Amino acid sequence: MTTQTQTPILNPPNILTMLRIAAIPLLATLLMSPERSAGFWAAAVFALASITDWLDGYLARRMEIVTVFGKFLDPIADKLIVMAALIMILPFGRVPAWMVLIILGREIIITGLRGIASSEGIVIQASDLGKFKTIFQIVAILGLLLHYDYNWFFGIQHPLLQVNMHNVGMFYLWIATLLTVWSGGDYLFRFMRVIAR
Incomplete structure (x- = not known):
């Protein structure tokens, strides 16, 4: 290697x-x-x-x-x-400020904890929760960036064929926010357990 x-x-x-x-x-x-x-x-x-x-x-x-x-x-x-x-x-106004605060706060805290662990020669592997969190964040942000109604069937104008991408983005952002808190708590728990040793 x-x-x-x-x-x-x-x-x-x-x-x-x-x-x-x-x-x-x-x-x-x-x-x-x-x-x-x-x-x-x-x-x-x-x-x-x-x-x-x-x-x-x-x-x-x-x-x-x-x-x-x-x-x-x-x-x-x-x-x-x-x-x-x-x-x-x-x-x-496409995203609630409190959700952004939670997501960014979690990233700053976990990055800091990783730095502390690394300085002690400790490697705490990323969990599957963190990977799922990232996937849902990406999908959510794509929806929020697109934001508007889109017709997905050859441009045919019909309410049943329209998708509001802002609503799609918010749906996934709620899941991403929950996973953000869950994965952050999981990492903090594993960090404290390893440091305690």
Whole structure:
């Protein structure tokens, strides 16, 4: 297996992670406009960035590339793009501020706890709850970015064929918020148990 010291920082997984961070200013710029088209393109950028999140992990495993830089940057990139999307849609009233506070607060607290654990040489693995939380967050944010009614059957105008993407986004955001609290509590419990040893 390729060791951390032998692997250059500029490898395909890390480049994808850096591209995800580079997409944040573009996403923020698009979300400064309340126009429907801007939301659509913002959703497209967010979707592509989310795909790179999966792809960089896949490539890292497939190519057996592990770097300290990649381990640090990948979760930071995930959190930054989620935070950027949620904060930028707050002024348009598309998402409750208290939900954003819970989601962002959890990420800050868990990142801090991970830093403390790492400084002590302790690795606390991410749980499946955290992975499900991320999936629901991504789907929720895509819905909230699209926001408007869409006709999904060849553009035919009929109430039964319309989907309100804001409602879809809020449905998944409720689930994501519950998973955020649950996974945060789970991580805190495991952290306290390991530190107590």
